[in-house]
Amino acid sequence: xxxxxxxxxxxxxxxxxxxxxxxxxxxxxxxxxxxxxxxxxxxxxxxxxxxxxxxxxxxxxxxxxxxxxxxxxxxxxxxxxxxxxxxxxxxxxxxxxxxxxxxxxxxxxxxxxxxxxxxxxxxxxxxxxxxxxxxxxxxxxxxxxxxxxxxxxxxxxxxxxxxxxxxxxxxxxxxxxxx
Numbered sequence: 001x002x003x004x005x006x007x008x009x010x011x012x013x014x015x016x017x018x019x020x021x022x023x024x025x026x027x028x029x030x031x032x033x034x035x036x037x038x039x040x041x042x043x044x045x046x047x048x049x050x051x052x053x054x055x056x057x058x059x060x061x062x063x064x065x066x067x068x069x070x071x072x073x074x075x076x077x078x079x080x081x082x083x084x085x086x087x088x089x090x091x092x093x094x095x096x097x098x099x100x101x102x103x104x105x106x107x108x109x110x111x112x113x114x115x116x117x118x119x120x121x122x123x124x125x126x127x128x129x130x131x132x133x134x135x136x137x138x139x140x141x142x143x144x145x146x147x148x149x150x151x152x153x154x155x156x157x158x159x160x161x162x163x164x165x166x167x168x169x170x171x172x173x174x175x176x177x178x179x
Contacts, residue, residue, distance in 0.1 A: 074116070074176060081147050083173040085109035085120040091148065092124055092141070092171055099137035103127040118175040121151065126167045128158055134167055141171070148173050 009017060059066070083091060089106055096104050107123035126134065134155075141148060152170035 077146065077174070077176060079176040082175045083120065083147060084118070084175050085111055085122070088120050088122055088148065088171070088173040091144070091173075092122060095140045095144075096124075096126070096137055099140055100133045101126050101129055101137055103129070116177050118177065119172055120175060121170060121172045124169045124171050126165075126169075128161065128164045129167065130164060134165055146174070 009020065012020070089109065092106070093104070103126065105125045105127075107125075110121045112119045112121075126137070138150075141150065149172055150169055151172050153167070155165055155167045158164040158166050
């Protein structure tokens, strides 16, 4: 087959040979650009994976110091002051009513437990509130730190009354198991 292609190529005119060679070069260029794109993606993925692995190895190699730091931090917390999911909702509702917030709603509590600690997360929404009451709520909530903390916060102007605000909080608390 190669001999017949070679004899066909040699029997062609010069301009036909140049045209065929141009098509072969063009096909090779398209193929090489495709290969280089795929190679680049593989190299980037390999670098990302090796970076992730080295970061994970760093966390694993510092495990003892991280655990010691967590134990030291937990030593400063009083287990009596930590809140479970029900107490978190009750405490946040009390702080909201103390700050003068009337239109509040809360979502389901999400709990994540890992041995001696449990983290309870609560979605808390406030509608049609003035800035002073919202600021007072935040300040009162901050007084309960590190037992209660705000993970996420968003605020929008109320569409019906631009002088009032609507706010959404994701509030969390840490509970130390009392075993």
